[in-house]
Amino acid sequence: MPRPIVRAAQHPAPAADGRLKIDVEHLFFYYSEKRALEDISIKMQPNVVTAFIGPSGCGKSTFLRTLNRMNDIIPGARVEGRVCVDGEDIYGPKVDVVAMRRKIGMVFQKSNPFPKSIFENVAYGLRINKMTSSRSELSGRVEESLKHAALWEEVKDRLHESALALSGGQQQRLCIARALAVKPDILLMDEPASALDPIATQRIEELIYHLKTDYTIVIVTHNMQQAARVSDYTAFFWLGRLVEYERTDKMFTAPSEKLTEDYLTGRFG
Amino acid sequence: MERVVRHFQEELESLQGRLLEMGGLAEERVRAAVQSLVGRDIAAIDRVLHGDEPINELHVEIDNRCFKLLALHQPMATDLRAIVAAVKINTDLERVGDLAVNIAEAARRYATHPPVKKLIDIPQMGDIAQTMLRDALDSFVRRDTVLAHQVLNEDDRLDGLKTQIFRELLSYMLHDPSTVEPALDLILISRHLERIGDHATNIAEDVIFMVSALDVRHHAPNPPV
Numbered sequence: 001m002p003r004p005i006v007r008a009a010q011h012p013a014p015a016a017d018g019r020l021k022i023d024v025e026h027l028f029f030y031y032s033e034k035r036a037l038e039d040i041s042i043k044m045q046p047n048v049v050t051a052f053i054g055p056s057g058c059g060k061s062t063f064l065r066t067l068n069r070m071n072d073i074i075p076g077a078r079v080e081g082r083v084c085v086d087g088e089d090i091y092g093p094k095v096d097v098v099a100m101r102r103k104i105g106m107v108f109q110k111s112n113p114f115p116k117s118i119f120e121n122v123a124y125g126l127r128i129n130k131m132t133s134s135r136s137e138l139s140g141r142v143e144e145s146l147k148h149a150a151l152w153e154e155v156k157d158r159l160h161e162s163a164l165a166l167s168g169g170q171q172q173r174l175c176i177a178r179a180l181a182v183k184p185d186i187l188l189m190d191e192p193a194s195a196l197d198p199i200a201t202q203r204i205e206e207l208i209y210h211l212k213t214d215y216t217i218v219i220v221t222h223n224m225q226q227a228a229r230v231s232d233y234t235a236f237f238w239l240g241r242l243v244e245y246e247r248t249d250k251m252f253t254a255p256s257e258k259l260t261e262d263y264l265t266g267r268f269g
Numbered sequence: 270m271e272r273v274v275r276h277f278q279e280e281l282e283s284l285q286g287r288l289l290e291m292g293g294l295a296e297e298r299v300r301a302a303v304q305s306l307v308g309r310d311i312a313a314i315d316r317v318l319h320g321d322e323p324i325n326e327l328h329v330e331i332d333n334r335c336f337k338l339l340a341l342h343q344p345m346a347t348d349l350r351a352i353v354a355a356v357k358i359n360t361d362l363e364r365v366g367d368l369a370v371n372i373a374e375a376a377r378r379y380a381t382h383p384p385v386k387k388l389i390d391i392p393q394m395g396d397i398a399q400t401m402l403r404d405a406l407d408s409f410v411r412r413d414t415v416l417a418h419q420v421l422n423e424d425d426r427l428d429g430l431k432t433q434i435f436r437e438l439l440s441y442m443l444h445d446p447s448t449v450e451p452a453l454d455l456i457l458i459s460r461h462l463e464r465i466g467d468h469a470t471n472i473a474e475d476v477i478f479m480v481s482a483l484d485v486r487h488h489a490p491n492p493p494v
Contacts, residue, residue: 224345252345252349253345253346253350253482254346254350254482255346260346264345264346265344265345265346265347265348266277
């Protein structure tokens with residue numbers, strides 16, 4: 001397929017007070033020689049949900065992982081450009097990557113609870129980061145996180161049973177609770193509902209809607225209806241480039257770019 | 270993936286075909302209603318009065334098709350705008366069918382009185398309204414916003430004629446009170462024709478939204494580009 005001529009994506013106006021949560025400028029990403037992302041610039045406001053959409057291999061997951069340096073561990077991976085979170089470049093030389101990832105939590109496509117109890121899964125991050133000073137404080141934080149993840153009512157009577165006995169949807173919400181326990185600002189979600197049935201998917205989507213009051217959320221999804229339902233802004237990626245970045249209601253009813261139009265109406269991809 | 274898209278496109282084209290069929294019926298009924306008024310042809314008037322069924326059936330069928338396409342395909346962007354436009358155009362065309370019946374009802378009463386005058390402006394209004402309907406539907410099929418804008422501009426002519434008819438008939442009624450009843454029916458008919466023009470205008474506005482995502486409702490019509 002020929003490379004498209006992509007005009008610079010339009011950026012939505014920053015929040016009323018001008019604050020930006022995430023500000024990416026001219027980001028390029030390489031897997032060894034292969035360029036996977038090309039000149040991505042995007043600004044995200046606090047407390048909004050942004051969805052990344054695009055066909056498989058368009059770079060949306062790669063880009064999500066550059067937002068908390070999850071690509072660092074891939075041999076030969078290389079980043080150029082800036083990713084500023086709250087004004088600080090997370091690729092800067094003085095950055096404590098572990099502390100940065102505590103602030104920028106991540107939930108993956110496949111739920112991956114530890115083979116421990118429900119309680120210990122949520123308590124894990126709090127323990128290793130020594131974030132609580134007493135047993136009762138730890139229990140309080142676990143309960144709070146499970147409530148935030150809309151799982152508390154279903155598990156409060158069996159906190160010490162194995163997390164692996166939970167259903168797929170419950171396991172995914174447990175992973176969200178685990179990510180929330182260390183009090184991040186940003187939640188990155190990579191296809192969080194792609195393995196779930198419609199009811200469990202709806203619960204995750206409801207959860208995303210409620211979580212944005214406290215968190216800035218970025219979600220990768222190849223389910224366009226899901227992007228339409230949960231997000232405030234949508235970014236469309238194609239062949240490693242950001243084609244269009246718009247308010248979700250505008251994007252799905254009247255996209256500006258022909259490429260976006262063709263993708264949304266199933267004329268390619 | 271390709272096959273699913275083709276199937277959806279086929280359904281969309283078939284929906285468009287049915288909508289055009291309904292447009293053709295609506296236009297024909299307006300023509301028949303005005304012609305039966307001019308010819309004082311009671312049999313023709315009755316055919317218009319009792320011939321609304323095919324349009325009503327299409328109205329329901331097209332709504333169902335749109336519902337199904339929305340539910341099963343969850344279309345977006347142009348496709349979504351096309352189906353929303355189809356739903357609205359469908360309602361407009363059904364109303365045009367009803368207005369043709371309203372014209373026939375007035376024509377039936379009118380035919381029981383001696384003619385007030387030779388009818389010139391009302392047939393002209395009928396021609397303009399039919400042309401507006403035809404052009405609005407053509408602009409829908411051809412995705413032609415220039416033609417849609419022309420339809421918007423035509424509406425002023427209909428409004429002008431309606432005002433002119435009212436003034437003229439008012440002077441007849443003042444001069445000869447026995448003309449009040451038939452003249453009021455003619456005024457009603459001019460009002461129905463003007464409403465048909467409004468529905469054609471709605472359709473043209475929907476076409477502009479469908480093609481270019483621009484909402485031109487409730488604004489002064491843009492000049493053709």
